[in-house]
Amino acid sequence: MSSTTYFNQTQIDEIVAYLALTRIKADLELVPKYQYFSGKPFPLGRCLEIRDAVYQLMIEDIKSNKPYEGLSLLINYMKTGFSLNKIWGGLRNSYFQNAMQIGDYYLDVSNDTVNPNKPRVEVLPMVESGFADITDFETFVDIGQRYWQVQMYKNSVCSSLAPFMPILCVEKNGQSWLAVNDYTIAFSRESKFEKAQNILQKLPEPPKAVQQKWQAVVEQSTNQNIQNKTSPESYCTQYKRAALHQDENFRNEIVKAFMTLQKIV
DSSP states (O other), X not given: OOGGGSSOHXXXXXXXXXXXXXXXXXXXXXXXTOSEETTXXXXXXXXXXXXXXXHHHHHHHHHHTOOOHHHHHHHHHHTTTOOEEEEEEEETTTEEEEEEEEXXXXXXXXXXXXXXXXXXXXXXXXXXHOEEEOOSHHHHHHHHHHHHTOEEEXXXXXXXXXXXXXXXXXXXXXXXXXXXXXXXXXHHHHTTTHHHHHHHHHSOOOOHHHHXXXXXXXHXXXXXXXXXXXXXXXXXXXXXXXXXXXXXXXXXXXXXXXXXXXXXO
C-alpha cells in the first residue's frame, strides 16, 4: 500500500479533528501574545508561531499517548517508519508556509493565516498540497516580494551579516528589515555562501535613505560581528575561505548579532 493512500477519508477526518482541537488549545496561548502582525489581526501572518505551538502540543500528546483517535492514527503511522517533522517552503508559489510533514502527508495547522475564512487545518498527500521546499534565494525573492508586498535589495547595510542574511526588505512606508530564517541560513551555509553571493550580485542597492538609516544603526552597535568594512560579496568570500560555513558557534554568534541589531532598529 502506497503511503499516500495509507489513510482513508474517514481517518483523515479524524486526524483533522484532532489537529483542529490542538490548534484551538494553541490559539488560547497565542492570541494574547500575538494579537496583530503588521496591523493585521491574529491569525494572519502567524503560521510560524501557530505551527510551532501545535507541534509542541502534539509531541506532548504523543509522549503521554493521549486517547484521541486522530492522534492514535498518526502514532501508528509513525510506527511504520515515519517521523513528524517541521517544514517550511512555498505554497503554490504564492506565499511562504510553515507546516508539518509525516511520511507522504502534509499537515497544515495554520491554513487560515493568509485567508482567515479558510479552515484552520488541512491534511493532504504531499503530492497534492502544492508545497515545495525553498532552497535558493531567487525563489525566496520571487515569492517574498509578492507575498509580503515589499521590495527586496542586497544587504549592503550590514555587510558582515550578508553571507547568512543577504536580503534586505523595504516596505512601502520605508521601514526595512533583514529577511532570514533558520532554513535560509541553512541553505546558505550548505552552499558555502555561494547562494548568498549569487543573489547579492543580482539584487540592487537599497535606497540612499535606507542606507543612511542603517549606517547610523550599525555605528551604534558594539558587537564585533556588526561591520561594514568591506562589500557583502567580500564577506562571503572571506567566510568561505575561513570555512565558517562549518562553524556552528560562529553561526550562533551571527544570529545573536542580528538580534542585537534588531533591538536597535
